[in-house]
Amino acid sequence: MAERxxxxxxxxxxxxxxxxxxxxxxxxxxxxxxxxxADSILYxxxxxxxxxxxxxxxxxxxxxxxxxxxxxxxxxxxxxxxSGIFFDTVDAKALGLTxxxxxxxxxxxxxxxxxxxxxxxxxxxxxxxxYLAVSGDSMVGHLGxxxxxxxGVEVDANWISSQxxxxxxxxxxxxxxxxxxxxxxxxxxxxxxxxxDVDHSIMKSAVxxxxxxxxxxxxxxINEGEDITVLSSYNIHQIKRIDQGKFxxxxxxxAVFDHGDYVVVAHSNGTGDDGSIEDMDLVxxxxxxxxxxxxxxxxxxxxxxxVDAKLxxxxxxxxxxxxxxxxxxxxxxxx
Amino acid sequence: MAIYSxxxxxxxxxxxxxxxxxxxxxxxxxxxxxxxxxxxxxxxVQSGNFTGTYSFKNDVLAKKTVSVEKGLQxxxxxxxxxxxxxxxxxxxxGLENNxxxxxxxxxxxxxxxxxGIAGYIYSGGGDAEGKGITFRxxxxxxxxxxxxxxxxxxxxxxxxxxxxxxxxxxxxxxxDATTDPLTVNSSLNIEKIEHVSKGKFVLYFTNDxxxxxxxxxxxxxxxxxxxxxxxxxxxxRKPDSCGFxxxxxxxxxxxxKTNDIIxxxxx
Numbered sequence: 001m002a003e004r005x006x007x008x009x010x011x012x013x014x015x016x017x018x019x020x021x022x023x024x025x026x027x028x029x030x031x032x033x034x035x036x037x038a039d040s041i042l043y044x045x046x047x048x049x050x051x052x053x054x055x056x057x058x059x060x061x062x063x064x065x066x067x068x069x070x071x072x073x074x075x076x077x078x079x080x081x082x083s084g085i086f087f088d089t090v091d092a093k094a095l096g097l098t099x100x101x102x103x104x105x106x107x108x109x110x111x112x113x114x115x116x117x118x119x120x121x122x123x124x125x126x127x128x129x130x131y132l133a134v135s136g137d138s139m140v141g142h143l144g145x146x147x148x149x150x151x152g153v154e155v156d157a158n159w160i161s162s163q164x165x166x167x168x169x170x171x172x173x174x175x176x177x178x179x180x181x182x183x184x185x186x187x188x189x190x191x192x193x194x195x196x197d198v199d200h201s202i203m204k205s206a207v208x209x210x211x212x213x214x215x216x217x218x219x220x221x222i223n224e225g226e227d228i229t230v231l232s233s234y235n236i237h238q239i240k241r242i243d244q245g246k247f248x249x250x251x252x253x254x255a256v257f258d259h260g261d262y263v264v265v266a267h268s269n270g271t272g273d274d275g276s277i278e279d280m281d282l283v284x285x286x287x288x289x290x291x292x293x294x295x296x297x298x299x300x301x302x303x304x305x306x307v308d309a310k311l312x313x314x315x316x317x318x319x320x321x322x323x324x325x326x327x328x329x330x331x332x333x334x335x
Numbered sequence: 336m337a338i339y340s341x342x343x344x345x346x347x348x349x350x351x352x353x354x355x356x357x358x359x360x361x362x363x364x365x366x367x368x369x370x371x372x373x374x375x376x377x378x379x380v381q382s383g384n385f386t387g388t389y390s391f392k393n394d395v396l397a398k399k400t401v402s403v404e405k406g407l408q409x410x411x412x413x414x415x416x417x418x419x420x421x422x423x424x425x426x427x428x429g430l431e432n433n434x435x436x437x438x439x440x441x442x443x444x445x446x447x448x449x450x451g452i453a454g455y456i457y458s459g460g461g462d463a464e465g466k467g468i469t470f471r472x473x474x475x476x477x478x479x480x481x482x483x484x485x486x487x488x489x490x491x492x493x494x495x496x497x498x499x500x501x502x503x504x505x506x507x508x509x510x511d512a513t514t515d516p517l518t519v520n521s522s523l524n525i526e527k528i529e530h531v532s533k534g535k536f537v538l539y540f541t542n543d544x545x546x547x548x549x550x551x552x553x554x555x556x557x558x559x560x561x562x563x564x565x566x567x568x569x570x571x572r573k574p575d576s577c578g579f580x581x582x583x584x585x586x587x588x589x590x591x592k593t594n595d596i597i598x599x600x601x602x
Binding site: 113 | 349353365390391396406408413415417419459465486488490494497500566582584
């Protein structure tokens, strides 16, 4: 026998088992038609249009079973598709999928098997608002840049600069250094200058800032027993009146020098700051003795007498310990 | 009635409906053969091997569910687990790759746009509060670059450092009072200088200072290497102005050639 299409089988039945030739119907007519039907079942199932003409109206289950004719080898259980699977489901349409989007043509490998890199549109939009967009963003929290030690392990400091990771050497920009639990340093790289856009003033070093200053009135104290009133001070721990017109001024512990070669500029006036413009009582102020912790201030009038002046302004400039000293001015002797 | 496999069904039909036995056929012979054929169709389909010769040549539509016990075989591979419709991002592999060029990588990157920051940029050691730098918006046109209270700004250039700008000069001026009008050579935070009379001047600040500010003055009667003794003082001091007076050694007010004053203030 042979595999035949349904149309052929039907034609053969109508021809060989026709009503008007019942007397001529042989056993073969019956048998061969039935054998053809049986023999063509799989063939006709395979070529049928199961998407439009016929559709599976019930669930289909492909089960794993054994084939007794193949030594009970395992078979079945797999659905093989060469073009894909079309998900004509409510859920798929609810996702807004249409047309080819409803087709699955590659296998889903399961969780833990899909590469993030292979996802499409990775550079489109802002799918991760929890990250900083390189095109500009706002952080709502802190940003750690490294430069600290935790459990004995040093975490390298990283730089913030205009060139970021593309800078050739680590001198441009800023980085951070955690010195102690509550002490942090922000470093400006040695090739970096602080600039104020308001007037484009720049700052390459902090050495030019006043190291300390004090303003005091030596004619009276605020409290009984005091003979000096400190009106303003910075990095000054204490001022001690040694005698009339003679004072010792002590730096705060974190502002002491490891040398006495710093600059003290002083100005004194015999009258106060609440008078008129004519109030001027010439006195001379000078700082002679200077050490890391303390410097002196003496004030004399024109007659060379030590006097307690009403207005005394002193500002100190110098190179603190640990700071790379700038080159000292060279000395040129005129010929 | 019986359900047969395809081979068995064919054998039964060929035997029971053979030419040799046709003389012994009854109605039941054909009747039961047809019933067996009908009943065996679905079992034959069920056990058919539809992967080779009999693979489906057309599309198949299942009005209900297709169940598979071993999986779905695509030309590119086999699927053995259902696609859940949604996936946890954490389940993807290769998450450590830089797949999103629109984001800044933790290993270092360059921003192509502006960066706003509400917290501190700091080393990362311990609690961030007060460490490092941050920005504070005061108004639409005023922003402050803030160095945390636990932070010192260090210039690697010479290791000098500051944790306050209190030591910064808040105002200065250098002027020549021998010209008419006087000549201002340089100034900072001085909006106006008033020449009241010989040797008497009032400096008006651009931005007010606190009353107890420091003022260091210097004056000289000449502009060359010679010295013409004179003494300058910052006499009265107000938030918006201060006096600058110059006398010679005879306590006479004079207009001096070089006049300098620097002012430092906590404010």
